[in-house]
Amino acid sequence: MHGGRGEGLRADPGTLRPVPRFYITTPIYYVNDAPHVGTAYSTVNADAIARWHRLCGDEVFFLTGTDEHGAKMAEAAAEHDMTPQGWADTVVQRFQDAWRALDIANDDFIRTTEPRHHATVQAFLQRIYDNGYIRLDTYRGLYCISCEDYYTSDQLVDGKCPVHGRPLVEMDEENYFFELSRFEDRLLEWYEAQPEAVRPATKRNEALSFIRGGLRDISITRTSLRWGVQVPWDPDHVFYVWYDALINYLTAIGYGRDEERFAAWWPAVHHLIGKEIIRFHCVWWPAMCMAAGVDPPANVFVHGWLLMGGQKLSKSLLRTESGEAAARLTDIAPQALVADFGVDATRYHLLRDVPLGADGDFSYDGIVSRYNADLANNLGNLLARVATVVGSKCSGAGPRPDPHSELGQLAAAVVEEARAAWERMAPHEALEATWHLIGRANAALEAAEPWKADPGPAVDAVLGDALEALRIVSLLVSPAMPSTASEIWRRIGLKGDPADCRVPDDAAWGGYPGGVTVEKGAPLFPRRQAGG
Ligand code: MSP
Numbered sequence: 001m002h003g004g005r006g007e008g009l010r011a012d013p014g015t016l017r018p019v020p021r022f023y024i025t026t027p028i029y030y031v032n033d034a035p036h037v038g039t040a041y042s043t044v045n046a047d048a049i050a051r052w053h054r055l056c057g058d059e060v061f062f063l064t065g066t067d068e069h070g071a072k073m074a075e076a077a078a079e080h081d082m083t084p085q086g087w088a089d090t091v092v093q094r095f096q097d098a099w100r101a102l103d104i105a106n107d108d109f110i111r112t113t114e115p116r117h118h119a120t121v122q123a124f125l126q127r128i129y130d131n132g133y134i135r136l137d138t139y140r141g142l143y144c145i146s147c148e149d150y151y152t153s154d155q156l157v158d159g160k161c162p163v164h165g166r167p168l169v170e171m172d173e174e175n176y177f178f179e180l181s182r183f184e185d186r187l188l189e190w191y192e193a194q195p196e197a198v199r200p201a202t203k204r205n206e207a208l209s210f211i212r213g214g215l216r217d218i219s220i221t222r223t224s225l226r227w228g229v230q231v232p233w234d235p236d237h238v239f240y241v242w243y244d245a246l247i248n249y250l251t252a253i254g255y256g257r258d259e260e261r262f263a264a265w266w267p268a269v270h271h272l273i274g275k276e277i278i279r280f281h282c283v284w285w286p287a288m289c290m291a292a293g294v295d296p297p298a299n300v301f302v303h304g305w306l307l308m309g310g311q312k313l314s315k316s317l318l319r320t321e322s323g324e325a326a327a328r329l330t331d332i333a334p335q336a337l338v339a340d341f342g343v344d345a346t347r348y349h350l351l352r353d354v355p356l357g358a359d360g361d362f363s364y365d366g367i368v369s370r371y372n373a374d375l376a377n378n379l380g381n382l383l384a385r386v387a388t389v390v391g392s393k394c395s396g397a398g399p400r401p402d403p404h405s406e407l408g409q410l411a412a413a414v415v416e417e418a419r420a421a422w423e424r425m426a427p428h429e430a431l432e433a434t435w436h437l438i439g440r441a442n443a444a445l446e447a448a449e450p451w452k453a454d455p456g457p458a459v460d461a462v463l464g465d466a467l468e469a470l471r472i473v474s475l476l477v478s479p480a481m482p483s484t485a486s487e488i489w490r491r492i493g494l495k496g497d498p499a500d501c502r503v504p505d506d507a508a509w510g511g512y513p514g515g516v517t518v519e520k521g522a523p524l525f526p527r528r529q530a531g532g
Pocket residue numbers: 026027028029030031037038039041042067245246247248272273274275276277304305306307312313314315
């Protein structure tokens with residue numbers, strides 16, 4: 001159990017049991033270009049984790065959105081002959097469409113151009129200013145527009161941005177600076193006191209070594225750009241995009257507008273972020289909170305990158321140097337995957353293939369082989385077999401499970417493993433555990449061969465167990481594959497929806513009622529050919 005759970009409890013009026021609150025966020029995505037499979041990775045993982053917590057009965061708030069200010073956005077809008085707002089309005093639609101296609105159930109969608117966000121940024125930063133942590137100075141430095149970040153010359157690779165490989169722009173302006181250097185000790189103390197705040201440990205160490213290396217004050221406003229949130233005490237300046245973006249996490253829960261709501265959700269947040277934005281979330285952000293007199297975020301979980309041919313799939317790399325679209329990468333827009341594999345198989349792959357926290361290869365053949373092995377051969381096959389044999393040996397009525405079967409003991413252990421894995425932000429392990437149960441249910445069928453046996457109690461017992469395993473599997477996969485879970489639930493004759501159940505109580509062995517109609521239906525996951 002990590003920092004977020006257990007805080008800000010309210011009682012469930014039915015049971016009087018405390019209901020934990022669970023607040024989870026994705027980074028807000030730049031709208032300089034369309035969503036892609038890398039941004040889908042963050043979003044699908046956050047969505048599945050949020051769905052798991054809902055399944056456990058937690059009160060969940062899942063936030064995602066778009067980061068719409070800054071030089072990169074203004075540049076993209078100009079390239080398309082549009083105003084920044086017009087461009088943001090167009091691209092935000094693509095994000096919302098992509099998330100709809102991926103069955104993302106966010107509770108709020110924040111756009112940094114919204115008035116509620118401008119007001120929050122101004123209130124929050126005014127507090128930091130009033131607290132004496134912001135000063136005026138002149139900035140000279142090399143800026144990467146794709147990163148929206150400065151680099152020193154020793155950080156460059158071949159004189160270019162180490163992340164994007166693009167040339168840097170010389171900046172020389174009068175800026176307001178946030179005195180980050182004054183927070184070195186407080187940040188180190190915070191890391192010491194909150195050993196779980198940044199996970200995994202490798203990423204925590206990365207943030208710590210950055211702090212120990214010495215912190216410099218950061219430039220947080222621009223005069224060369226109008227596209228941003230106006231600085232309340234000096235209207236010639238707008239806030240630097242990163243400095244406004246981080247505050248989105250507070251805007252959505254009512255900072256400065258609804259103190260009760262804000263106190264209910266903060267600081268027990270879970271920020272899910274990619275590894276390239278550690279410094280912003282694990283150094284700047286806690287320091288900004290401290291400077292404003294707000295508790296730092298309780299949990300930051302850092303995930304790795306999906307790589308293709310060794311390169312991160314970022315929007316800036318979707319174009320080749322000559323400006324042409326790189327066909328291979330544009331082929332893997334989230335909707336292209338959904339059209340090809342279906343929404344649940346796409347979600348499953350993004351959750352199962354690469355452990356959250358590590359980097360991993362993303363390839364078309366990789367999806368096909370995992371799809372065939374896990375979804376077609378294992379899960380799909382289990383349902384198809386059980387439904388067929390229930391049809392031929394039990395007249396289509398699913399029998400009850402054996403309350404004392406070995407599979408039942410395994411199922412209880414799997415439910416517990418899955419719960420622990422979701423709690424520690426390890427969806428791939430939760431799914432791996434679930435597939436262990438699917439594998440054992442298939443193996444039990446193969447050993448008993450009910451299709452060869454005469455109808456009777458022995459056949460009923462093995463089929464009842466398999467149906468009960470499928471019921472529990474539906475519950476456990478519902479955060480990852482909501483439609484598949486509902487469909488299995490329906491086909492094995494159950495009413496309602498797995499997402500309306502409560503885990504662990506409803507996942508206890510023995511819940512399958514028996515005597516209900518089992519429907520075979522078309523294969524859930526028809527097998528795919530590799531390479532196409
Ligand atoms: N706007 C900032 C975040 C501000 S948060 C206050 C930003 N946006 S982004 O559009 O570039 O999205 C970055 C996020 O997308 C990463 O942190 C990561 O979560 C996700 N990913 C982008 N490319 C990715 C991969 N190739 N692999 C995995 N995740 C990737 O940074």
